[in-house]
Structures are given as C-alpha cells and as structure tokens.
Amino acid sequence: MNIRSADGPGLLHRSGRWCARHAWRVVAAWVLLLVGLGLANHTWGGTFADSFSLPGTRTQTGADLLTAHTSASGGTAAPIVLQSGQGSLAGHQAAIDAAVGNLSRLPNVLSVADPLTTPGAVSAKGDIAQVTVRFDGNPATFDPSYLAEVDTAVQPLRSDHVTVEYGAPLGQLATPKSADHTSEAIGLAVAVLVLLIGFGSVAATGLPLLTAVIGLAVSLAGLGLLAGQFGFAQAAPTLAAMMGLGVGIDYALFLATRFRALLHTGTEPAEAVGRTVATSGRAVLVAAATVAMALGGLCVCGVDFIGTLGVAAGLSVVVAAAASVTLTPALLGLLGRRIDRLHVRTPVAEPTGASDVWHRWAVKVSRRPWLFLVSGLLLLGVLSIPVASMRLGHVDAGAQSTSRTDRRAYDLITEGFGPGANGPLTVVAHLDSRQVADETQRRDLAASLQRELAAVPGVASVTTPAPSPDHVLLISTVTPATGPQDSATADLIHTLQDETVPQALSGTGATGYVTGTAAATQTFTDTLTAKLPLIIGVVVTAAFLLLLAVFRSPLIALKAAVLNLFSIAAAYGVVVAVFQWGWGGALFGVTEKVPVESYVPMMMFAIVFGLSMDYEVFLLSRIRETWLHRRDNHLAVATGLAATARVITCAALIMTSVFLAFLLSTNVAVKMLALGLGVSVIIDATVVRLLLVPASMYLFGRANWWLPGWLDRILPHLDPEGPAAAPTSDPTSDPASAPTSLPAPALAPARGERR
Numbered sequence: 001m002n003i004r005s006a007d008g009p010g011l012l013h014r015s016g017r018w019c020a021r022h023a024w025r026v027v028a029a030w031v032l033l034l035v036g037l038g039l040a041n042h043t044w045g046g047t048f049a050d051s052f053s054l055p056g057t058r059t060q061t062g063a064d065l066l067t068a069h070t071s072a073s074g075g076t077a078a079p080i081v082l083q084s085g086q087g088s089l090a091g092h093q094a095a096i097d098a099a100v101g102n103l104s105r106l107p108n109v110l111s112v113a114d115p116l117t118t119p120g121a122v123s124a125k126g127d128i129a130q131v132t133v134r135f136d137g138n139p140a141t142f143d144p145s146y147l148a149e150v151d152t153a154v155q156p157l158r159s160d161h162v163t164v165e166y167g168a169p170l171g172q173l174a175t176p177k178s179a180d181h182t183s184e185a186i187g188l189a190v191a192v193l194v195l196l197i198g199f200g201s202v203a204a205t206g207l208p209l210l211t212a213v214i215g216l217a218v219s220l221a222g223l224g225l226l227a228g229q230f231g232f233a234q235a236a237p238t239l240a241a242m243m244g245l246g247v248g249i250d251y252a253l254f255l256a257t258r259f260r261a262l263l264h265t266g267t268e269p270a271e272a273v274g275r276t277v278a279t280s281g282r283a284v285l286v287a288a289a290t291v292a293m294a295l296g297g298l299c300v301c302g303v304d305f306i307g308t309l310g311v312a313a314g315l316s317v318v319v320a321a322a323a324s325v326t327l328t329p330a331l332l333g334l335l336g337r338r339i340d341r342l343h344v345r346t347p348v349a350e351p352t353g354a355s356d357v358w359h360r361w362a363v364k365v366s367r368r369p370w371l372f373l374v375s376g377l378l379l380l381g382v383l384s385i386p387v388a389s390m391r392l393g394h395v396d397a398g399a400q401s402t403s404r405t406d407r408r409a410y411d412l413i414t415e416g417f418g419p420g421a422n423g424p425l426t427v428v429a430h431l432d433s434r435q436v437a438d439e440t441q442r443r444d445l446a447a448s449l450q451r452e453l454a455a456v457p458g459v460a461s462v463t464t465p466a467p468s469p470d471h472v473l474l475i476s477t478v479t480p481a482t483g484p485q486d487s488a489t490a491d492l493i494h495t496l497q498d499e500t501v502p503q504a505l506s507g508t509g510a511t512g513y514v515t516g517t518a519a520a521t522q523t524f525t526d527t528l529t530a531k532l533p534l535i536i537g538v539v540v541t542a543a544f545l546l547l548l549a550v551f552r553s554p555l556i557a558l559k560a561a562v563l564n565l566f567s568i569a570a571a572y573g574v575v576v577a578v579f580q581w582g583w584g585g586a587l588f589g590v591t592e593k594v595p596v597e598s599y600v601p602m603m604m605f606a607i608v609f610g611l612s613m614d615y616e617v618f619l620l621s622r623i624r625e626t627w628l629h630r631r632d633n634h635l636a637v638a639t640g641l642a643a644t645a646r647v648i649t650c651a652a653l654i655m656t657s658v659f660l661a662f663l664l665s666t667n668v669a670v671k672m673l674a675l676g677l678g679v680s681v682i683i684d685a686t687v688v689r690l691l692l693v694p695a696s697m698y699l700f701g702r703a704n705w706w707l708p709g710w711l712d713r714i715l716p717h718l719d720p721e722g723p724a725a726a727p728t729s730d731p732t733s734d735p736a737s738a739p740t741s742l743p744a745p746a747l748a749p750a751r752g753e754r755r
Contacts, residue, residue: 016277020333062513128416171406212248244316288321291610393595423484423518
C-alpha cells in the first residue's frame with residue numbers, strides 16, 4: 001500500500017497536526033472509549049481460565065477414552081497427603097473416616113478415595129497415605145475461601161496429630177499470590193526516576209506514563225470483553241499488562257523526545273507534533289507491527305494455550321501504538337511549549353553537537369569497526385554456549401519453596417512412594433469387540449501387557465491392568481523410578497509410547513495409549529519443540545519483509561533479523577545457565593536445578609524478537625532520515641546513534657526494570673521469562689545497539705542502502721511523508737524539517753570503506 005503523498009505533508013503528518021489542534025476531542029474520545037469498554041466488560045466480559053488440551057494427540061485420546069468409559073476418571077484429581085506423627089495411619093482410622101466424609105460433602109467434590117481401603121494408597125511403612133479427591137473443576141481456580149472449607153473438613157486429622165498437606169492442583173490454591181501489582185509499581189517507580197533524571201522535565205515524565213496507563217486500561221477492558229466470547233489463558237491479562245506498560249511508555253517517550261527537539265528549533269507546536277508523528281510516529285508503528293506480528297506468530301503452534309497468550313499481548317501492543325500516535329500528540333498539543341516549564345533540572349533533549357558522549361562513541365566505533373563487531377559477536381557467542389544443553393520440561397512442585405504446601409506434599413509422596421509417584425503414568429488399552437466379549441482374552445492380554453511394562457528399564461512398579469466397567473478398556477498405572485521433571489522420565493514416556501505399548505499390543509487388535517498428567521506434559525513439550533522452528537521461520541521471514549518494505553534495504557533487513565537471533569540465543573543461554581545449570585538460581589528463589597519450562601523459549605522468542613526490533617527500528621529510522629537528506633553513510637550512522645542514545649537508554653532501563661521486577665513472582669516459569677526478557681533488553685540496548693549495528697553499518701558503507709531496481713518497483717512504498725522523506729538537493733533549505741545532524745568532519749571513513 002502506498003501512503004506517500006507527493007503534494008504536501010503525508011497522512012501521519014496531517015493526523016498528528018490534527019490531533020494537536022483538536023486535542024480535547026481526542027482526549028474525550030479516549031475517555032469515552034475507556035468508559036464504554038469498561039462498562040461493556042463489566043456487563044458482558046468473561047473470565048480467564050486455562051483450557052489445556054491437545055486434540056489429535058494420542059495422550060488426549062487416551063484421556064478422552066478414560067472419561068468416556070470410567071466414572072472414576074472424571075473431573076480433576078488432587079491428592080491430600082497424610083503422615084502420622086508416630087506409628088501407622090491405621091491407628092487414626094476414626095479421624096480418616098471423619099475427614100473423608102467431610103470432604104465428600106464439600107461443594108465441587110465428585111468423589112473421595114479412602115486411603116485405608118484403596119490399593120496402593122498407603123506407603124510400605126504405613127505412615128504416609130494419599131487421599132485422592134476428584135473435583136468438578138480445577139481447584140486451583142476456585143475462590144481462595146474454598147481452602148478454608150477444606151481445612152475445616154480435614155481438621156479431625158490435624159486434631160489427631162496427623163500432618164495434612166495439599167498436593168497440586170489443590171495446593172496451588174494455598175500458594176501466596178504473585179506480586180504482580182508490586183512488580184508493576186516497581187516498574188512505574190523506576191520509570192519516573194529514570195525519566196526525571198534523563199530528561200529533567202516533570203511534564204515530559206508524566207506524559208508517557210499517562211498515555212501508557214490509559215492505553216493499558218483500554219486494552220485490558222477490551223481483552224476482558226473478548227474473553228466473554230473466546231477462551232483466554234489465566235496468564236493472559238498479566239502478560240498483556242507487562243507488555244502494554246513497557247511498550248506504551250517507550251512509544252510515548254520516543255514521540256515526546258522528538259517533539260521537544262523540534263520545539264528547540266523554533267518550530268510551532270502543532271507543526272512540531274505533525275512532524276513528530278510523521279517521523280518518530282512512523283517508527284512506532286513499524287515497531288509495534290513487528291512486535292504484534294511476532295506475538296501473533298505464536299498462533300502457528302496450534303496450541304490454544306500459547307496462541308491466546310500471544311493474541312492478548314499483541315492486542316496490548318497495538319492499543320499502545322494507537323494511543324501513542326493519537327493520544328500522545330493530543331497531550332503534546334495541550335502542553336505545547338509548557339512541556340519543560342516544570343523541571344527538576346535543566347531539561348535535556350536530543351544532542352546537537354560533536355561534543356556529546358554518544359557522538360564521541362560513534363567516532364571511536366567508526367575508526368575500528370572490525371574490532372567492535374568481532375568483540376560484540378564473541379560476547380553474544382559466549383552467552384549463547386549454554387543453549388546447546390537446553391532441556392525442556394515441566395517445572396513441578398519439587399522446585400518450589402518448602403514454605404508451600406504443594407512442595408511439602410510432593411516431598412512426602414517421594415518419601416513414602418518414591419519420586420515417580422508424583423507423576424504416575426496411565427496405560428490404556430482400547431479392546432476390540434472380540435476381547436470385550438471374551439473374559440479369557442482380556443485376562444491373557446492383561447497379564448502379557450503387565451509383563452512387558454514391568455520389564456522396561458526405569459519402571460518402579462506396574463499395577464495389573466484392570467477392565468473398565470463396560471470391559472472396553474484395560475487400565476494400568478505405571479510408576480516411574482524417577483521424578484516428573486527428570487530427563488529419564490521423559491525417555492521412559494517416549495519408550496512406552498513409541499515401543500513398549502505398541503509392541504505389546506501388536507497383533508491383538510487392541511490399541512494402546514499412554515496418558516496421565518506427566519504424559520500430557522511431555523506431549524505438550526514435544527508439540528512445542530516440534531513447532532518452534534516453524535514459528536521462528538514465520539516470524540523472522542515476516543519481520544524481514546516488513547523491514548525490507550520500510551527501510552528499502554535487503555542488507556539492513558537481513559542484518560536486523562540475524563542480530564536479533566544472536567540476541568535471543570544469548571538470552572536463552574542466560575536462562576539455561578541460571579535455572580538448568582543452577583548458576584545463581586538461589587538468588588531468585590530457585591533452590592535446585594530445573595529444566596526450562598516448555599513454553600518459555602517459544603514465548604521468549606516472540607516477545608524478545610519483537611522488542612529487539614523496537615530499538616532496531618528506532619535507531620535505523622533516525623539513521624535513514626539523515627541518509628535521505630545527506631547521502632553520507634558515516635554521518636547518518638553517527639547522527640542516528642547520538643540522537644537516539646539517551647531516549648533508547650532510558651527506554652531500555654524502564655523496560656528492564658518492568659521485566660526484572662517480575663522476578664518477585666512465586667512462579668518459576670514467570671521468573672524464567674522475567675530474567676530472559678530483562679537480559680535480552682540489556683543486550684539489545686548495549687551490545688547490539690552500541691557495538692554491532694554501528695560497526696556493521698560502517699563496514700557495509702553505501703551497500704546499506706542498495707536496492708535492486710526490480711525489487712524497488714514491486715515493493716510497496718511505506719514512507720508516510722512525501723517531500724520530507726525524499727532526498728533534497730539542498731538539505732539545509734528547511735532546517736526544521738531536516739534531522740538534527742552532527743558535523744561530518746569528525747568522522748573518518750573506516751579502513752577499506754567509502755562513504
């Protein structure tokens with residue numbers, strides 16, 4: 001689509017100027033939108049709940065068969081673990097009977113298994129037992145007050161000096177809530193501090209925060225309204241808040257910074273707003289499109305749990321961008337030249353001279369570009385080394401703090417029944433019509449299947465396959481010798497699924513399935529692992545094409561994609577080193593080595609790739625502006641680096657603080673995301689922006705801007721400005737429209753490179 005105007009200011013310029021001159025209309029429209037969506041969400045909005053299913057997989061098929069043919073497998077099961085202080089639990093039968101009766105009468109309870117009459121529910125020593133309670137929903141999503149009812153039901157046991165702990169998912173209801181609001185407050189507080197120190201102006205500090213908060217409120221209200229029609233994961237609003245707040249502040253900050261720089265040249269405020277939206281606003285839209293596209297790429301995986309998280313975060317980014325190019329210009333128009341009236345120190349805008357520290361840095365890089373390029377790549381390479389040993393899996397309750405009841409229940413089950421009892425596997429044999437009718441065939445098949453399962457290395461125990469009430473299924477429980485997050489358990493699941501069960505049932509007419517929580521988790525991991533290359537390919541290709549159309553340079557688009565892949569690999573490496581290798585994990589509340597949560601790499605890739613492009617786009621937009629006006633590659637790189645250094649540094653500090661503040665979460669997977677995202681922003685704002693981008697662009701010289709004629713003819717023209725974006729014969733004829741530039745003589749061409 002061609003949105004370039006040949007006869008005057010472009011669409012973005014005109015829209016920005018209109019918003020500034022009709023500011024109260026724009027503000028009123030956003031307020032009405034916020035109130036309207038808020039009321040609609042209150043009336044028709046839905047709730048957020050995890051709907052974890054893997055349709056079409058053998059694991060899900062096995063679970064569906066159990067639900068259809070057995071009454072005991074319905075709902076969600078959660079163990080309540082008991083331990084006697086002294087002697088056997090059989091001596092506490094009266095208290096156990098009373099507790100089982102009380103639990104069975106609770107709302108949402110489908111069934112309760114008496115441990116003293118359930119085979120395998122009591123440990124060999126008799127001092128530890130599991131009471132299996134089945135709920136009509138996931139108890140982790142119940143109201144926290146429900147836990148008080150459970151406490152009352154098991155009180156006879158505690159009064160009889162029996163220890164009672166709640167296993168997952170019931171135990172998750174007792175987990176202290178994550179400090180999300182605390183994390184958000186920390187992020188906002190750091191943002192205020194950084195902006196005040198970096199720019200000095202109170203109004204310039206408050207404007208990005210106000211825009212971001214309003215945009216975030218609108219996106220969350222809209223997300224709640226969508227949740228009434230579509231299913232969204234529980235973490236969707238939290239992720240949307242994290243992304244919306246971070247990019248919302250960044251986008252508004254870039255516009256406010258450019259506006260102040262234009263004011264200092266004497267430009268009339270409304271016209272300055274128009275030019276701000278036409279330049280920095282264009283970069284914001286490109287950056288937001290790249291982030292949203294990366295997040296939308298998560299839908300390619302075909303797993304609803306992941307796809308909805310991507311849609312929720314992408315929606316918050318789109319709304320933040322819309323607020324930045326409409327609400328921010330309106331507020332800038334209202335403030336006008338008063339934007340620097342209240343200040344804590346002398347207000348600072350973009351640098352304009354060669355004495356600026358960032359200009360001096362650009363000069364240093366230009367003199368030895370190979371040294372800086374190789375140094376940056378070596379650093380990213382070292383940080384990426386741990387990626388080779390990355391192991392995906394599920395972080396179970398055994399990695400949580402011992403202050404949590406689900407962790408204590410996990411430890412008791414390990415002590416009494418072995419580590420594999422925390423993740424038992426269910427083997428289901430779906431019989432044919434002959435076996436359903438013939439008891440002898442069923443009995444022979446059950447004995448044969450049990451022998452084959454017991455012979456597999458890594459199996460601790462196997463129960464005799466029992467028929468379902470309608471004799472359609474044979475059901476056996478396999479207990480691994482290792483815990484759910486152990487790599488040996490993953491190998492065992494694959495062996496049972498791919499070799500043992502198919503071979504044991506070969507030629508019998510029966511079909512076998514391996515299911516259960518541990519098997520479903522492993523299938524989820526395998527599914528995401530298989531889809532990750534596809535998502536990487538789709539997102540990288542789409543981003544390359546977008547950047548190619550915007551910057552009209554194959555080399556710049558390719559370089560941006562490749563450098564961002566290096567950045568993501570380095571962030572992955574840090575996550576593996578801290579959590580999987582255990583290097584400093586205790587500092588973040590993780591006391592043991594754990595695998596990388598299966599969905600973390602996919603989520604990190606989408607978010608990190610999008611955010612990496614943010615800073616790349618802002619920097620390259622300023623570089624390209626100067627190139628179009630001056631046709632001097634060295635001057636363009638130095639001008640872009642110096643002009644965006646302060647604002648990108650402040651934006652990166654804010655984004656990093658927002659992400660790292662979520663290390664306060666009690667969820668290990670959230671800690672992984674928080675650390676990975678925080679590290680990636682640091683890498684992008686330092687190694688990539690200060691070393692790799694300028695060094696590579698100095699080395700490539702004019703090749704940065706090469707575009708084949710045939711490609712130029714077929715690419716859409718996405719430059720929002722006509723004359724302002726095109727090179728002019730006299731770049732100084734309109735100083736207000738030309739980008740702030742640095743003196744060319746301070747820069748010498750790199751060895752072997754021409755301007």
